[in-house]
Amino acid sequence: MLLEHSPPVRADTGLDITLTINGQRRELQVAPWTTLLDLLREKLDLTGTKKGCDHGQCGACTVLVNGTRVNACLTLAVMKDGAEITTVEGLAGLGDRGGSNALHPIQEAFIEHDAFQCGYCTPGQLCSSVGMMNEGHATSREEIREAMSGNLCRCGAYTNIVDAIEDVMQGAGR
Amino acid sequence: MNRFDYVRAGTVAEAVQAYGAGARFIAGGTNLIDLMKYDVEKPGRLIDITRLPLDAIEAHENGLRLGALATNAKVAYDERVTAQYPLLRNAILAGASAQLRNAASTGGNLLQRTRCYYFYDTATPCNKREPGSGCPAIGGVNRIHAIFGASESCIATHPSDMCVALAALEATVRVSGPQGERTIPFADFHRLPGDSPEIDTNLTPGEIVVSVDLPASKFPQHYTYLKLRDRLSYAFALVSVAAGVELDGDTIKTARLALGGVAHKPWRNREAEALLEGKPATRESFQQAADLIVSEAKPQSANGFKIELARRAIVRGLEQAAAGTPQSLSDKRIQ
Numbered sequence: 001m002l003l004e005h006s007p008p009v010r011a012d013t014g015l016d017i018t019l020t021i022n023g024q025r026r027e028l029q030v031a032p033w034t035t036l037l038d039l040l041r042e043k044l045d046l047t048g049t050k051k052g053c054d055h056g057q058c059g060a061c062t063v064l065v066n067g068t069r070v071n072a073c074l075t076l077a078v079m080k081d082g083a084e085i086t087t088v089e090g091l092a093g094l095g096d097r098g099g100s101n102a103l104h105p106i107q108e109a110f111i112e113h114d115a116f117q118c119g120y121c122t123p124g125q126l127c128s129s130v131g132m133m134n135e136g137h138a139t140s141r142e143e144i145r146e147a148m149s150g151n152l153c154r155c156g157a158y159t160n161i162v163d164a165i166e167d168v169m170q171g172a173g174r
Numbered sequence: 175m176n177r178f179d180y181v182r183a184g185t186v187a188e189a190v191q192a193y194g195a196g197a198r199f200i201a202g203g204t205n206l207i208d209l210m211k212y213d214v215e216k217p218g219r220l221i222d223i224t225r226l227p228l229d230a231i232e233a234h235e236n237g238l239r240l241g242a243l244a245t246n247a248k249v250a251y252d253e254r255v256t257a258q259y260p261l262l263r264n265a266i267l268a269g270a271s272a273q274l275r276n277a278a279s280t281g282g283n284l285l286q287r288t289r290c291y292y293f294y295d296t297a298t299p300c301n302k303r304e305p306g307s308g309c310p311a312i313g314g315v316n317r318i319h320a321i322f323g324a325s326e327s328c329i330a331t332h333p334s335d336m337c338v339a340l341a342a343l344e345a346t347v348r349v350s351g352p353q354g355e356r357t358i359p360f361a362d363f364h365r366l367p368g369d370s371p372e373i374d375t376n377l378t379p380g381e382i383v384v385s386v387d388l389p390a391s392k393f394p395q396h397y398t399y400l401k402l403r404d405r406l407s408y409a410f411a412l413v414s415v416a417a418g419v420e421l422d423g424d425t426i427k428t429a430r431l432a433l434g435g436v437a438h439k440p441w442r443n444r445e446a447e448a449l450l451e452g453k454p455a456t457r458e459s460f461q462q463a464a465d466l467i468v469s470e471a472k473p474q475s476a477n478g479f480k481i482e483l484a485r486r487a488i489v490r491g492l493e494q495a496a497a498g499t500p501q502s503l504s505d506k507r508i509q
Contacts, residue, residue, distance in 0.1 A: 032178065032179075032180035032220065033175045033210075035207070054211065056271075056273070062273055068276045069272065070273050071273045074203060074208060074274075074277065075203065075207075076200075076203060078180060078222075079200070079222055128272070128273065132272065140504065142505055146504045147272050149407035150270075150271020150408055
């Protein structure tokens with residue numbers, strides 16, 4: 001754990017941080033210039049989170065940090081010391097449905113509504129959907145579209161993505 | 175991305191003390207990390223200020239104090255902001271994406287850099303990135319560039335939506351630095367490029383934004399943030415208008431107007447605001463104000479369309495504000 005009031009860290013020195021990733025506490029050593037995205041993909045083998053543009057423009061790298069959706073590509077891992085991270089690999093665990101093959105309701109809805117074609121944007125779309133529902137501001141179809149505008153889908157599955165989200169939101173209200 | 179030292183500051187004083195040549199403060203990082211990936215920014219030291227106790231939104235005098243670390247999302251969805259400063263809420267929600275607004279801070283929003291293509295492209299000259307190297311945007315690809323207050327050195331625009339609202343709301347920026355604390359009126363926070371476009375603001379080196387203070391609410395009903403862009407969401411403004419009016423019957427008591435996407439800073443014209451005061455809240459009055467504002471516009475080779483777009487957006491924005499029918503955030507039709 002890096003102490004506050006710490007002296008500057010020299011380049012090429014790894015920093016000790018702790019992250020809880022998909023419910024599992026991990027003690028890690030990271031260089032300060034490592035993004036959360038690269039840490040997940042390159043060091044922890046959690047390649048479900050995708051690198052699209054790597055500049056915060058496409059949303060493919062969306063993950064939840066303490067339940068809030070952010071772009072992992074524009075996040076330095078060291079700055080999130082102590083945080084809880086949820087990636088697409090951990091969404092099923094949030095669903096709380098039991099059974100080894102259980103999916104999060106949003107994952108089931110994406111399958112049901114055919115809400116993807118190539119699938120590259122899907123992990124980001126899923127995490128972003130869960131983050132959006134946590135925020136609780138979007139209710140209408142138009143508001144969902146606006147709230148999901150940070151996730152691009154070049155296959156153009158937008159209509160079905162909104163269908164899937166609406167389905168889950170309505171299910172939660174039943 | 176270049177290699178750098180990393181310091182995590184525990185107090186504002188510690189952060190200021192850790193500052194030196196080549197250092198950068200980092201909070202949300204949504205713009206700075208992006209610029210570092212393009213090698214536009216190559217800080218020798220990053221000072222992480224995210225653990226400073228600066229994220230509160232609290233009553234202050236007759237207004238509201240927004241802590242510099244309050245995220246854009248936190249500010250936009252704050253109940254007091256929603257009730258008393260809906261212009262600010264709408265401007266914030268018109269910008270970026272939900273993911274970015276969850277990370278981006280109030281202070282960082284003020285300090286974000288231009289999105290001029292040439293500034294981002296280290297293969298081209300840019301006076302803002304490398305002073306004295308030239309400005310290929312002049313006579314180049316400049317559809318998104320400034321029509322007000324540009325110079326022969328730089329025609330870049332400030333990209334923020336939030337700042338356009340803060341200009342119209344006449345906020346104050348509180349900063350802390352090696353010389354202590356001071357406040358800067360919002361209109362004096364950002365600067366025009368002149369012959370030193372590498373300097374975006376009137377902050378002195380080592381100063382850190384501590385809060386943005388809003389004066390008493392004046393436009394809880396009669397306001398709009400009208401943003402015109404190339405796609406309906408998640409794009410920078412070609413032209414945007416933040417408008418607030420106070421009415422006495424059908425007569426305009428006060429009008430505040432700021433434009434985004436058209437200058438190196440949120441663009442205000444106090445003569446146009448004064449011209450509106452005491453006038454009937456009619457399209458004719460709004461057109462007079464709009465004509466006065468755009469009379470100072472100077473087009474570049476490819477952005478002349480912005481002048482007529484701005485003129486119409488000003489009239490429409492004032493109409494929306496006067497009618498109390500602000501531009502919807504989700505229904506993008508312009509009423």
